Amino acid sequence: MVMTIFYILVFPGFLFLSAYGLAVEFVDRKLYARFQNRKGPPWFQPFADFVKLISKETIIPAEADRRMFKSLPVFAMTAVLTASLYIPVWSTQSLFPFEGDVIVILYLLTIPTLTFFLGGWHSSSLYSTLGSVRVLTQLFAYEVPLLMAILGPALLAGTWSLSGVSAFYAANPIYALVNIPGFVAAMIAAQGKLERVPFDIPEAETEIVAGAFTEYGGRLLALFRMTIDIEMVVVAALVSAIFIPLFSANPWLGFLFFVIKTLFVVFLLALFRSVMARLRIEQMVRFCWRVLTPLALVQILIDLIVKGFVQL
Amino acid sequence: MGKVVIPIGPQHPALKEPENFVITLDGEKVVAAAVNLGYNHRGIEKACEQRTYLQDIYLIERICGICSHAHSTAFIQAAEEIAEVEIPRRAAFIRTLIGELERIHSHFLWLGVAGHEVGFDTLFMYSWRDRELVLDLVAKLTGNRVNYGINTLGGVRRDISPEEAAEIRKVIGALEERTKYYLGIASEETTLISRFLNVGRLSKEDALRLGATGPVARAADIKRDVRKDDPYAAYGEIPFDVITDTHADVLGRTLVRVKELMECYKIIRYILDNMPEGLISVRFPRRVPEGEAFSRYEAPRGEDVHYVKSNGMDKPERVKVRAPTMANAxxxxxxxxxxxxxxxxxxxxxIDPCFSCTDRTIRVRDIFRGSDSVLDWPALRDYSIRWYRENGLDFSGIKLFGREIG
Amino acid sequence: MKTGKMLPLALKGLFTKPATISYPYQKVVVPSDFRGKLVFDPSKCVGCMLCVRDCPSGAIEIIKVGEKKYKAVVHLDKCIYCGQCCDSCVRQALRTSPEFELAVYDRKDLTVDI
Structure with missing residues (x-):
């Protein structure tokens, strides 16, 4: 019981993920700056931003639904923290693995997106409403390729448990090579999930101010921002657990590998967002259905064929 | 969702200056748009009437932070025309040189802003980094980064030394490399093209009908450039091409601007090669003789028009500025x-908007009642009918669109 | 058409020195004839007031402090750093200096004797 609470609140739960989330945000911002030939922020900048936001007054629009407006950031945070419990951190095994937890993780990762939608919708402001509609539109575009890209490797591993998938690829790292198309598709879809350029359409600053978060401020916005940081860690960990077969039996070495893998994914995500322009929502949807989904389908096909050969 | 009316501005992250655009949306589609000017009126034209010509230069220069040289040159050209002062050739060359350097930094600035507006911040950072080269160069030549203050009545204030000329050549060479790179980005980067191609279309006919100027008109294949059509300063003897494009959309405007940069380098090299010797300024009278003049200047954003009327005193009686954004709005x-x-x-x-240069207010003064009250529509209509009748035009009995107008 | 055309340049950014300057910690070098704060040489001033007349913003005052002795007071909050006074001065008593870091906490401190 004590250990469970420790897992949930300290490591690898709330405290660790918050700290690591801020660290990852720093790495992302620093890399983004260096890609642009800038100096970038000092290491404590995300933490300073967080403290500053926490200390600000919380303003709730008169038209907004107060209860929903205040509770949604907490929901978002809870969902990503819960998802982290099913992701392996220091070994191939997560804390509470069970058959089918891949699907649960993906569903839990959808909840923050839904809270962004609801938060924007309940703000009752024009920009937030537009932003929240875009959040939903985009959700329908990237969610399918993301799920399918993860489905392929899971099919090859023959299990629906993330820990099982990790263990399979840790044992047979050579199979990870056939999953490269799926890795590409998952990375692009993850960019959409994390709402970053070229898919930062729901919060496109120059178009709709801050999208769903326009009316949020102070503590509530700080919670949302923290959620996004942790979501990035969880998504990076999920993608790396499935596609990068780098594990160790030694927990310390395993944890080091976890950090290296997630930072590598974050590096790719940062590079991705620094070399492109933001797409329009209709271009994004078209791209996801015409390019990304077929790519994920190809991945499934490859995995099925490989699986057939293996069983022969 | 039904139709939604959404305000872009006066305060909005996309706008660097306060202006209001009322957008009617049907989902993500814009069905109607209206532009409301007037959030940033500063009364510069009126203020010019209370200052001497010499003081006005510095005020006029501050109409726009980016095309400051364009405004001050346009004003000075008008003043010089009234006073019938011919500036030395060397002064004309230096004015042209600074004008072209200004065009370079303005176009680099625009490229960055365009990148930022479509979320391409890397392009924004790099083009603004390269813009620093020309800003530092201008600071060295004139003493300031944006409000150069190089113009004075009857010539220019600072000369270009041979060392400075060598420095200019060096910077131009570096910038030319960068410009070629950006031309490649603008014409090849998929995400950028998908955001620029067929966006904001303005056909040649519409551009002519709506009075577009500058790169907006040139992107619609209208070969119109004051530097060629009505040469001022030293442009008459400098060979260069007017860049046009047939895309007639945002991509066309981007290509026109980037290719114009290449022309700028050509012009600057010609100026440095053929800089005449001689004085850089001549005496200009404090009191400008009675008269009026109208001056045109091809600012980076389009045609800049200044009108100056003198009543023989040391202060102008009327200064009128038509900034290029006004024409493109x-x-x-x-x-x-x-x-x-x-x-x-x-x-x-x-359109590379510069709203504070454009903004003006209109005050309606009822000369019949002598009051400054605001007129409603029927009163304004009655007033116009009365005014025309007093000036010998009677519209009573004339029908337009089936309605009597008089 | 090519996606990620800026990729090589972005990756190169990792290995090049940043173009940004940590400004307050690292000083910016401006050209020596940059138009910054005015400098006044009282020994050259003849009190002709041409600078006062030509100043576009009324930022400069020349005050007589004794027989053929003048001092200049500049309102830095009004000054637009155009340097016209230096051009108008017939004796070169006024010059611009490259000093540009002139921010203060109190507006009163912007009225200075030079």
């Missing part, structure tokens, strides 16, 4: 309607 509403909400910022940015 009419076409913005046309370009916005039918597009996407996501394209609103880039379409507005594509």
């Amino acid at each position: 009419a076409s913005v509403a046309h370009m916005l309607s039918g597009g996407y909400l996501a394209d609103v910022p880039i379409v507005i940015a594509a």
